[in-house]
Amino acid sequence: MTAGALEVLEPGLLTTVQDTGRVGWEHLGVPHAGACDRWGVAVANALLDNPAEVAALEMTLLGPTLRARGSCAIALGGADLGAEVVRTGVRLAPGTTHMLRDGDVLRFPGGARGMRGYLALPGGIDVPPVLGSRSTYLAARLGGFDGRALEAGDVLAAATATGDEIGTRVWPDRPSLEPDGDPVLRVVDGPDAADLPDVLDALLGATWVIDEGSDRTGVRLRAGDGGAIPDVGQLVSRPVTFGAIQVPPSGAPIILGADHQTVGGYAVPAVVITADLPVLAQLRPGATVRFARMSMADAIAALRDRSESFRRAAELARGERLWHDLWLNTAG
Amino acid sequence: MDRPGIGPFGDSALLLTFGDEIDEKVSRRVRAAARALGRLGDDQAGIGAPVAAYASILLPFDPLATSPEAAARLALKALATAPADDTEPEAATIEIPTRYGGEDGPDLLEVAEAHGLTVPQAIECHGGATYTVAFLGFMPGFPYLIGGPAELDHPRRPTPRTRVAAGSVAIAGTQGTIYPFASPGGWNLVGRTDVRPWDAQRDPPALFASGARVRFVPAPDR
Secondary structure (H helix, E strand, O other): OOOOEEEEEEOOOOOEEEOOOOOOOHHHOOOOOOOOOHHHHHHHHHHOOOOOOOOEEEEEOOOOEEEEEOOEEEEEEEOOOOOEEOOOOEEOOOOEEEEEOOOOEEEOOOOOOOOEEEEEOOOOEOOOOEOOEOOOEHHHOEOOEOOEOOOOOOEEEEOOOOOOOOOOOEOOOOOOOOOOOOOEEEEEEOOOOOOOHHHHHHHHHOOEEEOOOOEOOEEEEEEOOOOOOOOOOOOOOEEOOOOEEEEOOOOOOEEEOOOOOOEEOOEEEEEEOHHHHHHHOOOOOOOEEEEEEOOHHHHHHHHHHHHHHHHHHHHHHHHHHHHHHHHHHHHO | OOOOEEEEOOOOEEEEEOOOOOOHHHHHHHHHHHHHHHOHHHHOOOEOOOEEOOOEEEEEEOOOOOOHHHHHHHHHHHHHOOOOOOOOOOOOEEEEEEEEOOOOOOOHHHHHHHOOOOHHHHHHHHHHOOEEEEEEOOOOOOEEEEOOOHHHOEOOOOOOEEEEOOOEEEEEEOEEEEOOOOEEEOOEEEEEOOOOOEOOOOOOOEOOOOOOEEEEEEOOOO
16 A cells, blocks of 8 residues: 655645754754644644654644545644545544545635644655754755745655554544633743843733744744833843743843744743643734743643643543444444 | 853753853863763763853753753763863864955945955955854854954944845854855855855765864955
8 A cells, every 4th residue: 555645735824844853953053943832743643653753744824725645544733723624524623533535635724723733644744854853944944845835736745654544533632732711821930030030020020912923933922011121131142942031122022932043142031831832832923921930840740741641642542543443343 | 170050941951151251261161061061961861962152051951851950960070070171173274265345245344444444454354363163053054153353343233134145254243154044144244155054965064063263265256
């Protein structure tokens, strides 16, 4: 059996091939890149029993229109971008698998909530690794599909063939960590918190609005109510991390994203906890956000909880599939 | 080696601080420390590869495999047993043929005039300096060069350009660089080279390694 493939009919707003990122090259100035929402992409891959590190599609707000070449299993994670199989009108929810038939057209016209959806193929998307990763880093045209966002006519092949064994699978936990109510991102003190308590207070005390200029390099904030941060000038450039909240002289904070540059020269009063980076990835422009400060121990406990939730859900998904297959066999 | 400042940078990395300015001695120390810390990840689970800048090093760790406290203890121990001074091999000087001024270096005249120099004098100053690669950052292969001439110590442009051509040779203060890709940039553009600091097909893809020496040599216009 040959591996299935998807042909891009319309690329959507920004659709890129992403995996868990490019580790160990930041000392050469190569950004980490990778999926903005590590939870969402992991859900999609886990549903197909893919190894965690394989590449999937990251789709942004308005997703692509894709046509199946050969029959092809897919799994969706992250935000609900309104996935629909045109032939049947069947709506596909994130956190489920689906078997596309040859010629089926799948579209993602956009949904009510969330920012990024993920589509996984069996064995991952078959593109060559560059510096140990299949992630696309757009600014340097590195990795992914020719180093760029997808365009009409591109064909994405699955790395392995789809067997009949892929039944319907449902993720028993949330496929996306997008917040239900008013978003609150939990933070720990950044390296400049002690030196700049006023800046930290101003950041924590205000409600911020996600700016339209946000992208994979960072989420830009503008002042909502009470948002005014004093100008603290610049620092000698130093290494920075995903989730670091930088405050440039303009006073409008930037939360560094997956494609962030390896170094930065602005004060960092706080850093979003790793457990909440998947929440950050799902905030839409125009949404408001607040920050809540927590201790390092609580931040690590929150990450452990997330990791444990994921592990339990993956086991359940696998168990439910076994049950489902057994039932089908019995019924058949 | 003296103990650096050490503290968390978020819940998954440590920041080691060796100073707060751009200084050749501090940079040598940082480069030596980065080499010592780079060996840690080989046999310690949960410790990532260090990322160095001018005066600080980021050391990522996996908080589910180790703790910030344990990672800090390991880092300080690795530094305590590292050689006191830099033992980086004396690298050959890399020469960068550079077309100065005009369209290739639109800021050269302004920089020269600001420092009471003629354009040929400014070119002689820039070409006469031996830079050191402090570290790579900002974008793949982008070298942060230190040791530029005091005569051309010129601040960044007040408003960054939205697009700087690949291969642009630029200065900011006494720092220098070569832009590997077309990108936005705020440094003063004094010339341009055909040398590419980054080529994904090359092994290694980065032309420069930290500690390397770099000189700019005037090249004829094309």
